Amino acid sequence: MNCSRFFLLSFSVCLIVSHPQAQTVELKHKDIAAKLLETGLRNCEAFSMLKELCEKAPHRLSGSEGAATAVELTKKMMTERGFDKVHLESIMVPHWMRGEEECWIIPEASIMPQTMRLQRLEVCALGGSIATLDDGIQAEVVEVKSLQEAKALGEKAKGKIVFYNRPFDATKLNTFEAYGGAVDQRSRGAIEAAKVGAVAVLVRSMTGIIDDKPHTGQMNYADTVKKIPAAAISTLHANQLSELLKKQKLVKVHLKLTPQTLPDVESANVVGEITGSEKPNEVIVVGGHLDCWDKGQGAHDDGAGCMQAIEALNLLKKIGVKPKRTIRAVMFMNEENGNRGGKAYPVAPERKGEAHIAAFESDAGGHAPRGFNVKGDSTLLQKVLRWKPLFGMYDAGNIQIGYGGVDISPLLDTGVAGFGLLPENHRYFDYHHSDNDTIDKVNPRELELGAIVEAMLCYLISEEGL
Amino acid sequence: MNCSRFFLLSFSVCLIVSHPQAQTVELKHKDIAAKLLETGLRNCEAFSMLKELCEKAPHRLSGSEGAATAVELTKKMMTERGFDKVHLESIMVPHWMRGEEECWIIPEASIMPQTMRLQRLEVCALGGSIATLDDGIQAEVVEVKSLQEAKALGEKAKGKIVFYNRPFDATKLNTFEAYGGAVDQRSRGAIEAAKVGAVAVLVRSMTGIIDDKPHTGQMNYADTVKKIPAAAISTLHANQLSELLKKQKLVKVHLKLTPQTLPDVESANVVGEITGSEKPNEVIVVGGHLDCWDKGQGAHDDGAGCMQAIEALNLLKKIGVKPKRTIRAVMFMNEENGNRGGKAYPVAPERKGEAHIAAFESDAGGHAPRGFNVKGDSTLLQKVLRWKPLFGMYDAGNIQIGYGGVDISPLLDTGVAGFGLLPENHRYFDYHHSDNDTIDKVNPRELELGAIVEAMLCYLISEEGL
Numbered sequence: 001m002n003c004s005r006f007f008l009l010s011f012s013v014c015l016i017v018s019h020p021q022a023q024t025v026e027l028k029h030k031d032i033a034a035k036l037l038e039t040g041l042r043n044c045e046a047f048s049m050l051k052e053l054c055e056k057a058p059h060r061l062s063g064s065e066g067a068a069t070a071v072e073l074t075k076k077m078m079t080e081r082g083f084d085k086v087h088l089e090s091i092m093v094p095h096w097m098r099g100e101e102e103c104w105i106i107p108e109a110s111i112m113p114q115t116m117r118l119q120r121l122e123v124c125a126l127g128g129s130i131a132t133l134d135d136g137i138q139a140e141v142v143e144v145k146s147l148q149e150a151k152a153l154g155e156k157a158k159g160k161i162v163f164y165n166r167p168f169d170a171t172k173l174n175t176f177e178a179y180g181g182a183v184d185q186r187s188r189g190a191i192e193a194a195k196v197g198a199v200a201v202l203v204r205s206m207t208g209i210i211d212d213k214p215h216t217g218q219m220n221y222a223d224t225v226k227k228i229p230a231a232a233i234s235t236l237h238a239n240q241l242s243e244l245l246k247k248q249k250l251v252k253v254h255l256k257l258t259p260q261t262l263p264d265v266e267s268a269n270v271v272g273e274i275t276g277s278e279k280p281n282e283v284i285v286v287g288g289h290l291d292c293w294d295k296g297q298g299a300h301d302d303g304a305g306c307m308q309a310i311e312a313l314n315l316l317k318k319i320g321v322k323p324k325r326t327i328r329a330v331m332f333m334n335e336e337n338g339n340r341g342g343k344a345y346p347v348a349p350e351r352k353g354e355a356h357i358a359a360f361e362s363d364a365g366g367h368a369p370r371g372f373n374v375k376g377d378s379t380l381l382q383k384v385l386r387w388k389p390l391f392g393m394y395d396a397g398n399i400q401i402g403y404g405g406v407d408i409s410p411l412l413d414t415g416v417a418g419f420g421l422l423p424e425n426h427r428y429f430d431y432h433h434s435d436n437d438t439i440d441k442v443n444p445r446e447l448e449l450g451a452i453v454e455a456m457l458c459y460l461i462s463e464e465g466l
Numbered sequence: 467m468n469c470s471r472f473f474l475l476s477f478s479v480c481l482i483v484s485h486p487q488a489q490t491v492e493l494k495h496k497d498i499a500a501k502l503l504e505t506g507l508r509n510c511e512a513f514s515m516l517k518e519l520c521e522k523a524p525h526r527l528s529g530s531e532g533a534a535t536a537v538e539l540t541k542k543m544m545t546e547r548g549f550d551k552v553h554l555e556s557i558m559v560p561h562w563m564r565g566e567e568e569c570w571i572i573p574e575a576s577i578m579p580q581t582m583r584l585q586r587l588e589v590c591a592l593g594g595s596i597a598t599l600d601d602g603i604q605a606e607v608v609e610v611k612s613l614q615e616a617k618a619l620g621e622k623a624k625g626k627i628v629f630y631n632r633p634f635d636a637t638k639l640n641t642f643e644a645y646g647g648a649v650d651q652r653s654r655g656a657i658e659a660a661k662v663g664a665v666a667v668l669v670r671s672m673t674g675i676i677d678d679k680p681h682t683g684q685m686n687y688a689d690t691v692k693k694i695p696a697a698a699i700s701t702l703h704a705n706q707l708s709e710l711l712k713k714q715k716l717v718k719v720h721l722k723l724t725p726q727t728l729p730d731v732e733s734a735n736v737v738g739e740i741t742g743s744e745k746p747n748e749v750i751v752v753g754g755h756l757d758c759w760d761k762g763q764g765a766h767d768d769g770a771g772c773m774q775a776i777e778a779l780n781l782l783k784k785i786g787v788k789p790k791r792t793i794r795a796v797m798f799m800n801e802e803n804g805n806r807g808g809k810a811y812p813v814a815p816e817r818k819g820e821a822h823i824a825a826f827e828s829d830a831g832g833h834a835p836r837g838f839n840v841k842g843d844s845t846l847l848q849k850v851l852r853w854k855p856l857f858g859m860y861d862a863g864n865i866q867i868g869y870g871g872v873d874i875s876p877l878l879d880t881g882v883a884g885f886g887l888l889p890e891n892h893r894y895f896d897y898h899h900s901d902n903d904t905i906d907k908v909n910p911r912e913l914e915l916g917a918i919v920e921a922m923l924c925y926l927i928s929e930e931g932l
Contacts, residue, residue, distance in 0.1 A: 038637040170911075171504040173861065208911075368890055370861065395639065395836065398861070424834055424890060426911045445636075445674075445892045 025389050029463075033390045033456055035319040040452040046311035047444035049077055050304060050366070054297035054439040061127075061294045062334040063095025063265035070290050071268050074306060074331045078272030081314045083329070085275065088268035091344045093334045095265045098294055099258030101125055103202075103231065105244070106138060106252040121241065122212045122234040123202065125257040126186060126219035127293065127337050129230040136256030137161070137200050137229070143245050147184055150192045158197035161253060163245075164189045165238050168208040168429070175425045176364070179206055179432075183217075190230040191222045200229045200255055204238040207429045212236045215434040216293050218337045229257045269341045271350075273328035274313055274321075276462065282325040284458050285359040286312050289335030289342075289407050296437035300428060304366030304447055305421070306331050311451035312458060323462035325357060332407035335363070342407040346414055358461050359412060360454055361405025362421035365428040368446040369453045371398025375418030380466065387460055396453050398422060417466050419457060421450055491855050495929075499856045499922055501785045506918040512777035513910035515543055516770060516832070520763035520905040527593075527760045528800040529561025529731035536756050537734050540772060540797045544738030547780045549795070551741065554734035557810045559800045561731045564760055565724030567591055569668075569697065571710070572604060572718040587707065588678045588700040589668065591723040592652060592685040593759065593803050595696040602722030603627070603666050603695070609711050613650055616658045624663035627719060629711075630655045631704050634674040634895070641891045642830070645672055649683075656696040657688045666695045666721055670704040673895045678702045681900040682759050684803045695723045735807045737816075739794035740779055740787075742928065748791040750924050751825040752778050755801030755808075755873050762903035766894060770832030770913055771887070772797050777917035778924060789928035791823060798873035801829070808873040812880055824927050825878060826920055827871025828887040831894040834912040835919045837864025841884030846932065853926050862919050864888060883932050885923060887916055 040046075057070040071088065078086045103123040139159060144150045145166040150157065164185035168178040186203050193201045205215035214232040221227045233241070244251050270290065276282060288305020292298025309329040316327065333341035345351075360372070371391060374381045381401055391397045404418030412418040423446070431437040506512075523536040537554065544552045569589040605625060610616045611632040616623065630651035634644040652669050659667045671681035680698040687693045699707070710717050736756065742748060754771020758764025775795040782793065799807035811817075826838070837857060840847045847867055857863045870884030878884040889912070897903040 037639060041637045041639070044636075170510075171507045173503060173507070173859075173915075175911075368892055393639075395864070426834055426909055443892055445641075449639075 025387065029390055029460065032319070032321065032459060033393050036315050036452045036455050037394060039318050040315050040448045041445060044444035044448040045314060046307045046447045046451045047442065049310060050299060050307040050442060050447065051439050053303050053307065054299050058297040059294040060290060060292045060298055061096070062093035062267060062291045062337060063262065064294065067267060067291055067333065071270055074270045074290060074310065077310055078270070078329065081310070082317060083272035083274065083313060086272040089271055089344065089348050089350060090266060090268050091333060091340050092264040093267045093340050094338050095262040096128055096337060097260050097262060098125055099131070099260065101231065101257045102136070103253055103255045106254055108250065108252070121237040121253065122214050123231040123255070124214040124216050124295065125259045126203065126230040126232055127216055128219050129257060129259055130227045131258045131260070132200065132229045132256050136254050138252060138254050139199050141202070141241065141245065141251045141253055143242055147188055147192045150189070151196065153196050157193060160198055161200045161202055161255065162189070162193035162198040163202045163241065165204045165242055167204060170208060175208060175429050178208060179429055182206055186217055186232070187220050190219055190228050191225050194226045194228045198228060202231055202233045205232045205235050205434070207235060207432065207434070209430045210235045210239065213434045213436055215432060216295055217433045229255070231255065231257055267333045269333050269345055270331035271328060272313070273326050274316060274323055276324055276326040277322045278324040280326050281354050283354050283356045284325055284327050284461050285330050285356065285408065285411065286327065286454050286458055287330035287332055287407060288362050289333070290331040291334050291336050293336055293433045295433060296431065296435045297439055299437050299439045299442050300365040300431050301433065301437055302335070302363045304442065304450070305362035308362050308447065308451040308454055311448070312454035315451060315455045316459060321459060323459060325462040327458045327462055335406050339406055343410045346411045356411060356416045357466060358417045358419065359404065359408040360419040360421070360457060361408045362450055362454065363405045363407065364421060364425060365423050366442045366447040366450060367424040367427060369394070369396040369450045370422045370424060371396045371400070372422050372453065372457065373400060373402030373404065373420040375402065375404035375412055375420065380417055383466060390456060391453060394449055394453055396449065421453065423450060491853065495856055495926065498785070498787065498925060499859050502781050502918045502921050503860060505784050506781050506914045507911060510910035510914045511780060512773045512913045512917045513908065515776060516765060516773040516908060516913065517905050519769050519773065520765050524763035525760040526756060526758045526764055527562070528559035528733060528757045528803060529728065530760065533733055533757055533799065537736055540736045540756060540776065543776055544736070544795065547776070548783060549738035549740065549779060552738040555737055555810065555814050555816055556732060556734050557799060557806050558730045559733040559806050560804050561728040562594055562803060563726050563728060564591055565597070565726065567697065567723045569719055569721045572720055574716065574718070587703040587719065588680050589697040589721070590680040590682050590761065591725045592669065592696040592698055593682055594685050594687070595723060595725055596693045597724045597726070598666065598695045598722050602720050604718060604720050605665050607668070607707065607711065607717045607719055609708055613654055613658045616655070617662065619662050623659060626664055627666045627668055627721065628655070628659035628664040629668045629707065631670045631708055633670060636674055641674060641895050644674060645895055648672055652683055652698070653686050656685055656694050657691050660692045660694045664694060668697055668699045671698045671701050671900070673701060673898065673900070675896045676701045676705065679900040679902050681898060682761055683899045695721070697721065697723055733799045735799050735811055736797035737794060738779070739792050740782060740789055742790055742792040743788045744790040746792050747820050749820050749822045750791055750793050750927050751796050751822065751874065751877065752793065752920050752924055753796035753798055753873060754828050755799070756797040757800050757802050759802055759899045761899060762897065762901045763905055765903050765905045765908050766831040766897050767899065767903055768801070768829045770908065770916070771828035774828045774913065774917040774920055777914070778920035781917060781921045782925060787925055789925060791928040793924045793928055801872050805872055809876045812877045822877060822882045823932060824883045824885060825870065825874040826885040826887070826923060827874045828916055828920065829871045829873065830887060830891060831889050832908045832913040832916060833890040833893060835860070835862040835916045836888045836890060837862050837866070838888050838919065838923065839866060839868030839870065839886040841868065841870035841878055841886065846883055849932060856922060857919060860915055860919055862915065887919065889916060
């Protein structure tokens, strides 16, 4: 497009047309909403913080050196921005560590096409997996599309590597729904395959794109079932392996994984706040999880959510808001493989004398926010919907009943109102849990808008209650 | 985020809460809406077409070989997909051609910091600019932030290069507004600078990001004012030049531009349709512009809009819709530097006996659609708002009064109802008119959703009228 005539009319026009409740929003709230927008977009500080986090602590899996660095760094970020009561809340976390890993197709000279010989398959151990033997496993591959098909293999699975290869359903508008429709292969695939005698599993990466990056993520074992090694395979190589299986009767692969589960390590949730001026013991939490997988930089998952929480408080301070209630940023530790931070927070000794009003999590990536989920009943939803026009000012007025977040779930289980940021989600699983999740995939303005939405909702709850 | 619990409730819940008119939408329309979504997302054919266009005809400025290739290619795309009455509508278009171009800071040994010596500045001629002398221009640079400041230079501008350096206003939520607030420097900068005796202008690139890519775009001359050469300078180098001007009194640059304006060339709008089954002479146009600047590949601007128009018709055919009225895809030629295609369409001989009902343009990039503008009065808006819940199914329910598009403007001036797709816009000007505008910046799902929105609106207008 060429000329400057392409302008949207101001949002107020559209709001008045479609949302009669626009009239009821107080003028001072509109003023705060506008100030947050202007102040946030001017510097996009969430992005500069995220860049620092990604560069200094790219790998932040619980128990790792990166996680420890991230704890210190975010504590420093909060302190430097003048937050109140910045402190660590100690927890013990699991310590799973990836080692060397390799996988290739074992050539069968007489039948395998020349081009496929010795082809390397890009794989990575799934989180929590045990290791293979030192020399790796050499076994025949059998492809299935579901846990059901794996069970149905019966004797045929014995001694083999079960290859779960059901792709994302591309026709889902919401990619989280496509993820939800495929992720049982990762979470329960090893259990079902072991039951029928398989020696390992390869699981198609949880993404809708085709590339050579494996996507890790937590897998599970059952106490009563033999543990077998489990790896994610890139979608490109999953497709190639599947094609080869169609062409020839027998395909054998070599798979070597060497992860270790080490003793638990001391780590922490990182906490800082703006203490409420009138009701300091009534608390609104805003947060994300500081740990991430040991692939990429955890930029979208969930460095974004952490930096947005810090920036939300930073913005409120910058524009001079002194909230009635306490607004608290929490960097939860260990969402990815245990949620120890989320479970510890509501029962920590520091909670004594506190009453929590709400918790707002951002853990769906740093893309432009469309709105937020409300985890509660329709009465709560109706209360929040009176503020819809204010979020329309950010083009983020989609407010709907939905999920809050893993980290805040234990807190919400105590009856606290929950909120989950809803960013644009089409690109999220292109990056998620893989080497693709790096800072260059994050747009500073889109990330900042999430922080602005969080700041505004926390402010409104602080001033008006729920 | 780790687990699969993060689900949005189905959109219907949210729609019923916030949009009571949801009840009034006919079930058959919902069914069509769902089919379009499923069929579109399954293959994302708009993207594969766009990839082909970008690879085969990356530079499609009017009059160029690339533009001619694009005309043939899109005609072929429509024919292969079984569109009715695929044809070209001939027009004459301007033919401006970029040549070599270079710009560097002329070292002043005694005062310039060592690091700045002979530094190259990334520039490109603005569209329509005349050339410099064969040896280039060597002149002192004077920086201004506005046309007003340029005028105020008076005698001080004489013999100098005026450097317009007002950046985008980052605080605007809508980047098109930031663009609109800066683009007068590009469109009128040369005129105002020439009036006060300047020999050339350098204009800060029209983008909010800082990088070394100059962004071109059309500039204007006035009949009564001397023509002087005009170039865009990358934002990175604009900042560096500005810093240098602060440090030392005198900065001279060498600027060489060698564009030519050649005789007009025959080109065409490319037209194909699904002829209406009941009212074939009542026409709904959907389109974008096929020409683009000679930088990058014109992926977002506006290959995206063209491919979405073809895909919109393709989707309707795929799901078996036989529209009552004619739905027509138009690839307009020459939006960027003349809008000859847009102007020719309403008065072409082929229009005889036709009545146009609506025109829908996509020319704001291929990012995820948020909704669409309605160019018309509030009566028209109210009519369209009854369909809002259907577009909510695509998370694209923002329907508001606003601009349609450059190409369709001449048609809208005849009283036709206009519509302009509203995609997410934060990243658009990062790419616009520069080498950054390439196919890798386009997400297949996001692009496809735009086509789905277009298909749905065209279908609704066809079946229900306006």
